Amino acid sequence: MSNDSTKFTRLPATDADRDEPERATREEVLDFWADRFGVPPETFDEHTFWERGKGKLWVYRGEPPSPVDVEALGMTFLRTRQEHWKPTLEAVQRFGEHATECVIHLSEGEAEAFVAGYDQELDWDGDWGYLVVTHELAGRREPIGVGLYVYGELRSQVPKGRRRELDT
Amino acid sequence: MEPPERYRAIVDDFAAFRAACERPLPSAVRVNTITATVADVRAALEAAGVAYEPVDWHEELFVLPDDSPGANWPYFHGWIHGQEEVSAVPAAVLAPEPGERVWDACAAPGSKATQLAALMDDRGEVVATDNNLGRISALRTNTERLGTTNIAVTHEDARNHSLKPFGGAEYDRALPFGGAEYDRALVDVPCSCEGTIRKNPDAFDEWSMSHVRGISGVQKDILERAVQATKAGGSVVYSTCTFAPEENEAVLDHVLDSEDCELVEFDLPLDHRGGVTEWQGEEFDPSVRLAKRIYPHFNDTGGFFCAKLEVTG
Numbered sequence: 201m202s203n204d205s206t207k208f209t210r211l212p213a214t215d216a217d218r219d220e221p222e223r224a225t226r227e228e229v230l231d232f233w234a235d236r237f238g239v240p241p242e243t244f245d246e247h248t249f250w251e252r253g254k255g256k257l258w259v260y261r262g263e264p265p266s267p268v269d270v271e272a273l274g275m276t277f278l279r280t281r282q283e284h285w286k287p288t289l290e291a292v293q294r295f296g297e298h299a300t301e302c303v304i305h306l307s308e309g310e311a312e313a314f315v316a317g318y319d320q321e322l323d324w325d326g327d328w329g330y331l332v333v334t335h336e337l338a339g340r341r342e343p344i345g346v347g348l349y350v351y352g353e354l355r356s357q358v359p360k361g362r363r364r365e366l367d368t
Numbered sequence: 369m370e371p372p373e374r375y376r377a378i379v380d381d382f383a384a385f386r387a388a389c390e391r392p393l394p395s396a397v398r399v400n401t402i403t404a405t406v407a408d409v410r411a412a413l414e415a416a417g418v419a420y421e422p423v424d425w426h427e428e429l430f431v432l433p434d435d436s437p438g439a440n441w442p443y444f445h446g447w448i449h450g451q452e453e454v455s456a457v458p459a460a461v462l463a464p465e466p467g468e469r470v471w472d473a474c475a476a477p478g479s480k481a482t483q484l485a486a487l488m489d490d491r492g493e494v495v496a497t498d499n500n501l502g503r504i505s506a507l508r509t510n511t512e513r514l515g516t517t518n519i520a521v522t523h524e525d526a527r528n529h530s531l532k533p534f535g536g537a538e539y540d541r542a543l544p545f546g547g548a549e550y551d552r553a554l555v556d557v558p559c560s561c562e563g564t565i566r567k568n569p570d571a572f573d574e575w576s577m578s579h580v581r582g583i584s585g586v587q588k589d590i591l592e593r594a595v596q597a598t599k600a601g602g603s604v605v606y607s608t609c610t611f612a613p614e615e616n617e618a619v620l621d622h623v624l625d626s627e628d629c630e631l632v633e634f635d636l637p638l639d640h641r642g643g644v645t646e647w648q649g650e651e652f653d654p655s656v657r658l659a660k661r662i663y664p665h666f667n668d669t670g671g672f673f674c675a676k677l678e679v680t681g
Contacts, residue, residue: 290512
């Protein structure tokens with residue numbers, strides 16, 4: 201494994217602190233979650249953001265000196281350095297409860313199909329692009345993962361290794 | 369002599385012990401309190417039609433008599449993690465507090481590391497080390513699915529664990545506890561796994577004395593490194609899933625001698641016996657009695673060994 205693949209670099213706070221032009225800033229990340237999903241920036245007050253490789257962001261609770269060379273630092277969080285930034289399923293499951301916009305709520309049957317990896321024709325009158333997908337569990341709306349809504353279709357973005365045919 | 373016969377002299381009610389070793393163990397799950405409450409999990413399991421039974425000594429554990437944990441909603445959401453009852457013992461005994469720094473020396477596949485993270489309310493830092501990249505991949509899968517953000521994973525031999533990536537000074541053997549900086553450490557070492565016989569029926573067949581002797585040396589070195597890397601006054605929990613005194617009390621006896629630490633008493637609401645102070649003619653430090661042996665026939669679990677040390681100095 202190359203050195204770069206295990207090197208985590210902390211995101212600069214703002215544009216003024218940036219030394220690598222393509223690297224996202226903490227400010228941009230907070231703005232992304234707030235603008236796209238309505239997640240308040242203070243949700244992440246106790247977390248730091250890190251980039252490994254090109255564009256893969258991680259979220260961590262601690263503050264080790266940057267860069268840090270380890271196998272993993274917290275949880276994968278957000279894919280940047282592309283036109284539309286894409287949250288990970290794990291980030292949405294962990295922080296998606298704070299989302300108020302671009303959230304699509306599925307029925308039980310639709311949720312099961314989504315988790316199994318199927319694309320579905322569904323009505324949605326909000327923005328196209330990446331959505332937080334929720335369903336009802338234990339009496340609350342629980343985020344399942346990320347869907348891509350385009351052309352009247354919700355495309356499951358559940359990674360292959362996470363797909364399940366649930367016994368319900 | 370091989371297991372189980374070699375333990376006839378130290379196990380109460382040996383016939384019941386043998387019989388228990390032959391009974392399969394049902395699946396159990398731990399509630400991941402980072403993402404859900406015990407009540408959430410009960411509701412979700414009921415909605416999914418999954419039967420569950422509470423576990424007396426630990427309210428966050430459930431036995432699933434009919435199911436494996438992997439194909440239901442609470443699992444998909446990271447609300448539960450498949451973890452045997454006795455496997456939940458060492459992290460509970462270490463009892464880390466939110467905000468502390470904790471080292472899990474042999475962390476893959478991550479059941480105990482993620483339990484530590486949950487006990488810390490996902491605050492502070494768990495450094496989870498393993499020497500095997502394949503097993504680290506399983507650890508990573510679990511840390512992600514369970515939504516933990518305070519676990520850092522390092523790939524290294526625990527015997528040579530470096531504090532450097534996290535800003536600590538490199539351990540300097542010339543200094544007493546030089547560079548030590550963990551509040552607590554969990555040392556759940558690779559072992560001969562005799563206690564997993566109810567899940568792995570081959571565990572006794574694969575047993576060999578030469579493996580026990582070899583692994584016991586590794587266990588001593590890892591426990592030594594953990595004591596060195598933990599602050600004075602901090603705690604280290606040593607655990608195995610084996611009955612062999614060579615891998616349990618003998619390891620403690622060695623490290624009590626070589627490092628500044630002592631065994632301490634702890635509560636364990638599971639039926640158990642104290643550590644053995646003598647084995648095949650060898651005598652151990654009398655304080656190894658404070659360690660706890662869990663046998664399969666006592667609580668209808670797997671077999672386990674657990675000891676708690678305080679770092680002195």
